[in-house]
Amino acid sequence: MTAAVLTGHGGPDMLEIRSDWPVPEPGPRQVRVRVTAAAVNNTDIWTREGAYGSPEDPNAVSGWLGPIDCPRIQGGDVAGVVSALGPAAPAELLGRRVLVDPGLYRDGGDDTPPVGFLGSEIDGGFAEYVVVDADHVHDMTGSPLTDEQLACLPVAYGTATGMLERAGVRSGELLLVTGASGGVGLALVQMASARGAEVVAVTSPANADAVRESGAAHVLLRDAEDLAARVRALAPYGVDAVADVVGGPFLGMLLPEVRDDGRWVIAGAVGGRVVEFDLRRLYLHNITLIGSSMHTRAHFATLAGAARAGVLAPRIAARFPLTRLHDAQRAFAETRGAGKIVIGVAGRGDDARVG
Incomplete structure (x- = not known):
């Protein structure tokens, strides 16, 4: 063969x-x-x-x-x-x-x-x-x-399903998705939207329309210098959860935008596999950091x-x-x-x- x-x-x-x-x-x-x-x-x-x-x-x-x-x-x-x-x-x-x-x-x-x-x-x-x-x-x-x-x-969709299940994403929650135009990212957007979650998708300008068509309620550009501020404007009290397939600097940059008792589930590291972030933002706000493989x-x-x-x-x-x-x-x-x-x-x- x-x-x-x-x-x-x-x-x-x-x-x-x-x-x-x-x-x-x-x-x-x-x-x-x-x-x-x-x-x-x-x-x-x-x-x-x-x-x-x-x-x-x-x-x-x-x-x-x-x-x-x-x-x-x-x-x-x-x-x-x-x-x-x-x-x-x-x-x-x-x-x-x-x-x-x-x-x-x-x-x-x-x-x-x-x-x-x-x-x-x-x-x-x-x-x-x-x-x-x-x-x-x-x-x-x-x-x-x-x-x-x-x-x-x-x-892609299996990984997305595992992420959403392990993070307990529910209808009515505000979910931030990084890398939203890739295979897992688009799957997360589609499946979370189908659950009734309100999806904030981070992607490139070229893929913004495709991500919206997949169900994102809000689309933010990944290279924007004020990305954290834009997230804060949409969610002044913090997002309920983040589904991250990028890793790298996003963790340190966006962790403060997760609400108290929120969740951050990660299943990728294409943006950087070794990261630095302020641990105080994690434990002082009782945020759950979840690794999800498959x-x-x-x-x-x-x-x-x-x-x-x-x-x-x-x-x-x-x-x-x-x-x-x-x-x-x-x-x-x-x-x-x-x-x-x-x-x-x-x-x-x-x-x-x-x-």
């Missing part, structure tokens, strides 16, 4: 497009999914670069949870069709159009934290086929979303239900075939547009039970 194979940490040259990679075989309780669409995430690039650091050394070359075994097929966003079953997998899954939960969990509990990631600790969806546990596929037969739209959901099984089930109901509207910024994954990652790194970059994949279409 055709697959994009990561051979080690480093630059784009560490990613090889192979046409002779073995088709994976499902284990007893696994299924093989013929990938129809995937999508690019910052996680893919940071994993390739080994940019996650370690608790001992922020600059250490490392994957999300430590060293990555290579060769590895990346890609955490997968939509496709179940094309083969392990002997103990449910027979009704064969031929089903599915969305794949990319989380690898510590145990079978609904609220168990993830301990691994599709495309990081095991092979992912930048290939014609991927093998996953049967309980990680969600039937999308009745969803009005296209396969490309479905592929936009797992990482989602739980329960969070993803909620997301899958929304996908089946068609209440989500993922925005696609660009499309590339799998053989141009290098170009897709370059476009992702350089893009100033709103939405996700989607990878089209063509499988062979065979359906079978294995074993």
Whole structure:
């Protein structure tokens, strides 16, 4: 099969497009999914670069949870069709159009934290086929979303769901979203607005309209010198919560704009991974600082239900075939547009039970 194979940490040259990679075989309780669409995430690039650091050394070359075994097929966003079953997998899954939960969990509990990631600790969806546990596929037969739209959901919308759930964002609250034009940012805007929250979105001038169309009630420009003052003008008593996917100086700059007993949930560090802020603004105002990595099984089930109901509207910024994954990652790194970059994949279409 055709697959994009990561051979080690480093630059784009560490990613090889192979046409002779073995088709994976499902284990007893696994299924093989013929990938129809995937999508690019910052996680893919940071994993390739080994940019996650370690608790001992922020600059250490490392994957999300430590060293990555290579060769590895990346890609955490997968939509496709179940094309083969392990002997103990449910027979009704064969031929089903599915969305794949990319989380690898510590145990079978609904609220168990993830301990691994599709495309990081095991092979992912930048290939014609991927093998996953049967309980990680969600039937999308009745969803009005296209396969490309479905592929936009797992990482970005899953991460957004985890952030909103962990921060307890409710209807009527004022939520500030940083990095609002990216995949997770737009997902946060859409999903928080759907919950009835009033969203203040921080983005660039070029993406302001797209962010408004996604449901933001207020749009602020990220490069404004008086950004904190603008937030204060909208929320003189402080915002209820911040959903931050940028990190960097935003934390020190905007933490004073969170109300007493407010929440700051963070799931990214593209703006800077080592930050400085005034601890007094945190403890004197009883603000809760929440780290949120991915989602739980329960969070993803909620997301899958929304996908089946068609209440989500993922925005696609660009499309590339799998053989141009290098170009897709370059476009992702350089893009100033709103939405996700989607990878089209063509499988062979065979359906079978294995074993």
